[in-house]
Amino acid sequence: MRLTAEGVGWTIHGHKLLDDVSLGIAPGETFGLIGPNGSGKTTLLRVLAGLQRPKRGRVLLDDRPMQAMPQRDIARSIAFVEQQADTHERIGAREVVELGRTPFLSPLRPWTEQDDKIVHRALEDVGMLPLAERLWHTLSGGERQRVQIARALAQQPRILLLDEPTNHLDIRHQLSILRLVKQLPVTVVIALHDLNQAMDCERIGVMEAGRLVDLGTPEQVLTAARLRRTFGVQADILEDPVDRSRIMRFRCAL
Numbered sequence: 564m565r566l567t568a569e570g571v572g573w574t575i576h577g578h579k580l581l582d583d584v585s586l587g588i589a590p591g592e593t594f595g596l597i598g599p600n601g602s603g604k605t606t607l608l609r610v611l612a613g614l615q616r617p618k619r620g621r622v623l624l625d626d627r628p629m630q631a632m633p634q635r636d637i638a639r640s641i642a643f644v645e646q647q648a649d650t651h652e653r654i655g656a657r658e659v660v661e662l663g664r665t666p667f668l669s670p671l672r673p674w675t676e677q678d679d680k681i682v683h684r685a686l687e688d689v690g691m692l693p694l695a696e697r698l699w700h701t702l703s704g705g706e707r708q709r710v711q712i713a714r715a716l717a718q719q720p721r722i723l724l725l726d727e728p729t730n731h732l733d734i735r736h737q738l739s740i741l742r743l744v745k746q747l748p749v750t751v752v753i754a755l756h757d758l759n760q761a762m763d764c765e766r767i768g769v770m771e772a773g774r775l776v777d778l779g780t781p782e783q784v785l786t787a788a789r790l791r792r793t794f795g796v797q798a799d800i801l802e803d804p805v806d807r808s809r810i811m812r813f814r815c816a817l
């Protein structure tokens with residue numbers, strides 16, 4: 564499914580958090596969103612997810628303006644893993660993942676064995692099957708994050724939006740979640756702070772003070788000049804001697 568933002572703007576108390584953002588993400592593409600703290604990545608993801616209505620411009624799913632779509636239709640197409648998804652309910656890990664099936668249920672379409680299988684598979688994919696019966700409040704930060712990713716997978720979305728999905732994960736789970744996400748046959752938009760991880764995206768968008776200031780392949784976008792200008796760091800772009808891929812070595816903050 565194609566996801567398009569056309570001239571999207573979002574302001575609060577006269578403060579421009581998003582300023583004329585336009586981008587088109589192709590069906591099946593893995594698109595990385597990078598930018599310094601406070602540059603608007605989360606705000607943009609929330610608008611793309613339909614959680615915040617743009618104050619200017621519009622978002623389209625394929626050719627349908629999201630504004631005209633019922634919330635249920637949006638929930639059947641888009642899953643969003645927020646940075647700090649939390650719940651105060653006394654709820655188990657499996658039940659959190661089961662919530663991913665909600666958009667598909669109705670009095671005429673009750674829970675089936677197929678839903679059980681989808682939930683089981685999602686828990687398995689993020690390595691959380693052994694902890695599936697644990698209560699949410701007893702899980703660690705990284706375990707909670709993996710449960711939230713499993714909830715999104717159980718939604719079987721056509722578009723998956725992820726806000727810093729690896730920030731609480733140990734390195735093994737970071738790598739396995741990113742590989743899993745990349746292999747999914749769906750459109751993925753992923754906000755990342757680890758710029759070397761962003762290298763694996765097909766295209767990258769760079770946010771700066773609410774504006775999309777650069778867009779292209781990782782090779783086009785992640786240059787030493789861009790890292791200096793947008794992130795205020797001095798970096799060298801090196802070649803990995805094992806697979807000849809590009810790696811960034813960050814030297815110092817400027």
Ligand SMILES: Nc1ncnc2c1ncn2[C@@H]1O[C@H](COP(=O)(O)OP(=O)(O)OP(=O)(O)O)[C@@H](O)[C@H]1O
Nearest residue numbers: 575578580598599600601602603604605606607770
């Ligand atoms: N409800 C709000 N009221 C006022 N300012 C807000 C509100 N929500 C976000 N902001 C501000 O908007 C800016 C963009 O925030 P956003 O969370 O989108 O940035 P981000 O790029 O995701 O940052 P980070 O990398 O730190 O997660 C920040 O300066 C933030 O303080």
